[in-house]
Amino acid sequence: MKNDQKICLTVNCAPHIHTQESVAKIMWTVFFCLIPAGIVSIYIFGWACLWIMLTAVLSAGFTEYLSCVLQKKKSTLADGSAFLTGLLLAYNLPPHSPLWMVFLGSFVAILFGKVLFGGLGSNIFNPALVGRVFLVVSFPALMTHWPKPFSVDAVTAPTPLAIFKDGFSGTNVLADLSVNSYSYLDLFLGFRGGCIGEVCIIALLSGALYLLVKGYISWHIPVSFIGTVAIFSWIFAGGTFFRGDFIFHLLCGGLILGAFFMATDYVTGPMTKKGKLIFGVGCGLITSVIRLWGGYPEGVSFSILIMNAAAPLIDRFTMPKVFGKLK
Amino acid sequence: MMLSFCGGKHLSSYKQLTKDKPIKDFPLPKQVVLPLIQHIGAPAEVLVKVGDLVKTGTKIAEAKKLISSPVHSSISGTVSKIVDAPHPVLGKCKSIYIDSDGLDTFDPAIVKRNNYANLSKDELLAIIKSAGIVGLGGAAFPTCVKLNPPCPIDSFIINAVECEPYLNCDFRLMLERTEDILQGILLVKRILNVDNVFIGIEADKPQAIAVMRTAVRKLNLAIDVVSLKTKYPQGAEKQLIKAVLGREVPSGKLPFDAGVVVNNVATILSVYDAVALSKPLYERVITVTGKALKEPANLKVRIGTKFKEIIAYCHVGTKPVSKIIMGGPMMGLAQFTDDLPVIKGTSGILLLAEDEGCEFEQQPCIRCGRCVDVCPMRLLPYALSLCAQKRSFDLARAYNPFDCIECGLCTYVCPANRKIVEQIKLTKIVLK
Numbered sequence: 001m002k003n004d005q006k007i008c009l010t011v012n013c014a015p016h017i018h019t020q021e022s023v024a025k026i027m028w029t030v031f032f033c034l035i036p037a038g039i040v041s042i043y044i045f046g047w048a049c050l051w052i053m054l055t056a057v058l059s060a061g062f063t064e065y066l067s068c069v070l071q072k073k074k075s076t077l078a079d080g081s082a083f084l085t086g087l088l089l090a091y092n093l094p095p096h097s098p099l100w101m102v103f104l105g106s107f108v109a110i111l112f113g114k115v116l117f118g119g120l121g122s123n124i125f126n127p128a129l130v131g132r133v134f135l136v137v138s139f140p141a142l143m144t145h146w147p148k149p150f151s152v153d154a155v156t157a158p159t160p161l162a163i164f165k166d167g168f169s170g171t172n173v174l175a176d177l178s179v180n181s182y183s184y185l186d187l188f189l190g191f192r193g194g195c196i197g198e199v200c201i202i203a204l205l206s207g208a209l210y211l212l213v214k215g216y217i218s219w220h221i222p223v224s225f226i227g228t229v230a231i232f233s234w235i236f237a238g239g240t241f242f243r244g245d246f247i248f249h250l251l252c253g254g255l256i257l258g259a260f261f262m263a264t265d266y267v268t269g270p271m272t273k274k275g276k277l278i279f280g281v282g283c284g285l286i287t288s289v290i291r292l293w294g295g296y297p298e299g300v301s302f303s304i305l306i307m308n309a310a311a312p313l314i315d316r317f318t319m320p321k322v323f324g325k326l327k
Numbered sequence: 328m329m330l331s332f333c334g335g336k337h338l339s340s341y342k343q344l345t346k347d348k349p350i351k352d353f354p355l356p357k358q359v360v361l362p363l364i365q366h367i368g369a370p371a372e373v374l375v376k377v378g379d380l381v382k383t384g385t386k387i388a389e390a391k392k393l394i395s396s397p398v399h400s401s402i403s404g405t406v407s408k409i410v411d412a413p414h415p416v417l418g419k420c421k422s423i424y425i426d427s428d429g430l431d432t433f434d435p436a437i438v439k440r441n442n443y444a445n446l447s448k449d450e451l452l453a454i455i456k457s458a459g460i461v462g463l464g465g466a467a468f469p470t471c472v473k474l475n476p477p478c479p480i481d482s483f484i485i486n487a488v489e490c491e492p493y494l495n496c497d498f499r500l501m502l503e504r505t506e507d508i509l510q511g512i513l514l515v516k517r518i519l520n521v522d523n524v525f526i527g528i529e530a531d532k533p534q535a536i537a538v539m540r541t542a543v544r545k546l547n548l549a550i551d552v553v554s555l556k557t558k559y560p561q562g563a564e565k566q567l568i569k570a571v572l573g574r575e576v577p578s579g580k581l582p583f584d585a586g587v588v589v590n591n592v593a594t595i596l597s598v599y600d601a602v603a604l605s606k607p608l609y610e611r612v613i614t615v616t617g618k619a620l621k622e623p624a625n626l627k628v629r630i631g632t633k634f635k636e637i638i639a640y641c642h643v644g645t646k647p648v649s650k651i652i653m654g655g656p657m658m659g660l661a662q663f664t665d666d667l668p669v670i671k672g673t674s675g676i677l678l679l680a681e682d683e684g685c686e687f688e689q690q691p692c693i694r695c696g697r698c699v700d701v702c703p704m705r706l707l708p709y710a711l712s713l714c715a716q717k718r719s720f721d722l723a724r725a726y727n728p729f730d731c732i733e734c735g736l737c738t739y740v741c742p743a744n745r746k747i748v749e750q751i752k753l754t755k756i757v758l759k
Contacts, residue, residue: 010649010686011663013749015735016656016679017338017492021697021742023690079690121691121743271696271709320705322727323565324578 023120026266027080029216033207034087034261040190040200044149045095049196052102053090059103060086063110081120085109088128091197091257092301093135094145101142105131125308126268129301136301146193159193160252161297168237168292187251198254208260217264220276221283225259226250228284236292255287258300268308275311275318282307329530331556332566334703336736338492338559338657340531344616344623345495350503352627353640357427359401359631360412360668361387362420366461367468368394373423379406384434384607387423390456396469396671397459401609401629404428415634415653415660415667422668425631436605443602448518451602458601459608459671464562464591465654467672470598473590474518476583482523484571485512487539487592488555488562490529491655494675496612497592499625501528501535504596505542511599512550519588524550525571526592531557559657560734564589566703578730593674608671615641617678619648628669634676635665646680653677657735687744698737698747704730708737708747715750720757728754 041049064082068075076082086106093102109131117123136143148157158166160182182192190200197204211217230246237244250256263269263283270279283303290299363370371388381387381400388398404427414420446454456471464486485508489497501508516524528536539552555561555570565576568587576585593612600606609630616623621642628637634651652659653673669676698708707726714723728751737747 008647008649009651009661009663011661012686013746013752014652014656014658014660014733015739015748016650016652016659016661016677017683017739018687018744019740019742021740022687022744023693023742026693026695026742119691121693266693266695269694271694271699271707273700319707320699322578322706322730323569323704324575324580324730325727326577 023079023081026216027084029214030211030261031080031084031087033210034091034197036203036207037091037197037200037257038087040203041095041196044190044199045147045196049095051099052093052095052097052196053087055099055102056090056093056106057083057086059106060089060110063107064115067111067115076120079120082110082114085114085127085131088197088262089131092128092132092195092254094143094147095196096145096147097142101135101139105135108134121267123267124312125305126262126265129262129305129308132301133305148193149191149199157193159297160187160248161291164237164248164252165291165297182248184247184251187248192252194252195254195257198257201251201256204256204260208256211260211264217260218273218276220273221263221269221280222259224277224280225263225283225287226255228281229255229288232284232288233291236288249288249291253291253298254300258287258304259283262300263304263307268311270311270314270318272315272318272320275314278314278318279307279311282310329556330553330570331558331561332569332703334701334705334736335558335560335566336701336740337557338739341493341616341656342495342498342531344493344618345614345625346498348495348499348623348625350496350499350612350625350627353629353632353637355402355427355429355431356629356632356636358407358633359425359427359629360422360633361398361401361425361631362412362414362417362422362668362670363388363398364414364417364420365398365467365630365670365672366396367466368392368396370421371395371398373409375406375409375423377406377408380404381406381425382432382434384437384609386457386459386607387425390459390469394469394472396461397457397607398423399459399607399609400425401631402427403430403432413664413667415662415670415673437607438605440603440605443514446602448520451514451518454602454605455598458597458606460594460597460601461608461671462591463593463597463611463671463674465658465672465674467670470590470594473588474515476519476588478583479586480519480583480588481521481586482525482572482588483516483519483521484567484587484589485524485526485592485595486562486564486567486589487526487528487535488567489532490557490559490562491657491659491674492559493616493677494614494655495616496614496625496674498532498535500593500596500612501532502538505538506546507599507603508539508592508596509542509546509548509550510603511595511597513548514598514602515590515595521588522549526550526552527555527561527567527571528552529557529561530554559736560703560732563703563732563734565732578727611669611671611673613637613669613673614675616675617680618683619644619646619678619680630671631668633665634662634667634669637669637676638665638678643678644680646682648678649681649683650679651676652679657739658733689745690743692743692745695742697740697742701736701740703734703736704732706731708751709745711754712737712745712747712750715754720754723754724758728758731755
């Protein structure tokens with residue numbers, strides 16, 4: 001640098017280097033890790049799934065964009081979080097959901113689940129689950145319309161968890177059906193009735209494995225969540241104590257999707273490792289209790305939403321001990 | 328399990344730029360600028376006036392207060408002016424300009440001391456004080472004060488971690504002046520009168536660990552060369568003590584409260600130079616580096632040499648320079664000009680090219696918890712950041728801002744590009 005040469009220097013606070021990570025990269029990575037489960041669902045339930053996913057993703061994006069325009073804010077579409085919410089909502093819907101309902105769900109998820117709280121980072125509840133629960137309580141019939149896998153003529157069949165519940169609670173409405181008609185392999189591959197994104201366990205696990213290896217999610221919530229459900233259903237879900245078919249309970253319903261992709265949402269979960277373990281155990285307990293004795297056959301969404309509300313409290317009680325503090 | 332502390336993160340080191348470059352003597356500058364404050368504490372008081380002739384090593388400003396440090400001329404020549412000049416840490420500081428006579432005649436007081444093994448503790452401390460030695464790791468706390476702790480201590484740790492990316496000056500010193508460093512350690516050990524002596528080196532510098540261990544064995548010394556997990560900020564004093572001794576320095580206290588004194592390895596070497604060669608601290612080794620430079624190097628430069636001369640010596644490449652940083656990339660200070668002198672605390676000059684800058688738009692916190700995971704002080708950086716953003720500084724008090732060591736790791740890992748450490752620094756200023 002010569003004296004006469006003008007130099008233009010940036011002066012700012014250290015650090016002067018930064019990780020390559022960004023919010024958008026995180027959101028899109030999770031998005032792409034969910035894709036395999038979506039592809040399998042098209043194979044199992046037909047093209048309707050694709051239209052539902054597209055509708056959900058695009059209408060979530062549309063709602064996000066619209067809210068930015070109305071708030072006269074710079075568009076936050078690029079961070080990818082709205083699209084991820086849309087996809088997660090789609091994964092939580094039955095395979096033949098009408099598209100107007102999908103749009104409504106996405107709209108509610110983004111607007112009431114996120115924007116009204118102040119946008120990304122400020123929401124208390126997982127937006128996709130807010131959308132789903134809104135639809136479950138508003139359109140109970142449509143939200144429990146489960147087509148049979150590989151059926152062309154929209155034959156419906158109850159989900160394995162509904163069959164289990166029927167037998168467990170002694171209602172015996174579906175007495176001609178048995179949970180034993182599903183092999184573990186069927187359940188593992190996703191050949192059963194259920195929501196679009198929840199059925200194929202192997203596809204979900206492969207995506208989740210990538211997220212774990214790359215450090216986008218930590219093992220704490222999934223392991224404690226799934227572990228709690230396993231132990232709880234092993235103890236209580238059988239006719240007598242300690243006889244429950246816990247593998248069935250892990251493979252059914254939205255547990256894997258919820259534990260790896262929804263309970264691990266950064267914004268609505270606790271931040272410390274200890275907090276995450278508590279959060280996961282809480283989710284597992286509530287899920288199991290709803291599954292066994294609640295009014296719904298499946299409780300993953302409700303358990304995560306309830307624990308979302310508890311997350312600030314958990315954070316408060318699991319504050320790490322500051323280095324060198326005696327307390 | 329390798330010794331370490333909790334939190335922290337392994338960073339890309341960029342050390343290969345200058346790792347294998349032996350220390351070169353930087354040519355004698357035509358002029359040096361010597362600020363009166365190059366240390367923590369009271370400014371030194373000027374002993375010379377404009378027009379005075381000085382020699383290399385002549386004391387030109389004296390420490391009159393307890394916590395202060397004298398300044399020595401780093402070249403021989405004439406005092407040309409004593410005015411305010413740009414300063415890499417303080418922005419501006421009263422400084423003594425010396426124009427070189429090109430001869431580099433040494434002050435007659437600089438002679439080899441042969442009997443230094445017999446000096447008493449107080450004599451050694453006096454030599455260290457009068458040589459103007461301060462911590463060369465960056466903080467620049469007067470060494471004579473540090474070596475005279477107010478309470479009994481039992482351990483002495485030599486900080487040879489150099490965990491900042493890019494910097495290699497300590498690493499090169501360990502390879503090139505191994506035995507002098509050990510002699511320096513023995514001197515300080517005598518001053519402190521301790522038995523437990525450790526040299527902490529990160530495991531990614533196996534060469535340095537090997538040469539130090541070999542030399543320790545050769546001289547049959549009771550010094551433990553400890554290999555530490557490569558993780559930033561391993562070289563932070565509190566984290567180093569935790570890793571080596573398993574002790575946590577109590578919150579708000581100093582290392583001697585945990586019975587430890589920590590000194591940087593370059594400081595130890597300057598103690599040796601001051602005692603054995605009676606050479607005051609008028610030069611130091613710095614790493615001049617960055618991809619923006621064609622010839623990054625490890626240079627022995629006279630204190631007061633201008634950044635721009637050093638940068639020109641290392642040849643700026645074709646990419647435009649966007650940042651000049653004194654120190655490393657994690658805690659170094661970005662400068663507004665290159666017309667600055669090297670001071671005692673300058674461990675490196677880092678130049679970043681335009682495409683290496685990290686000015687990103689700050690996004691909302693997504694509570695991912697990365698900052699909590701890496702914080703070496705186990706704070707909740709995101710919470711401090713949110714408090715500062717909302718200007719709720721009183722609320723921030725509950726999250727222990729004063730325990731923050733400002734290592735910058737939270738800001739480094741934040742995917743939302745939040746300027747967390749900047750906000751914590753602001754919080755500290757407001758709450759003080």
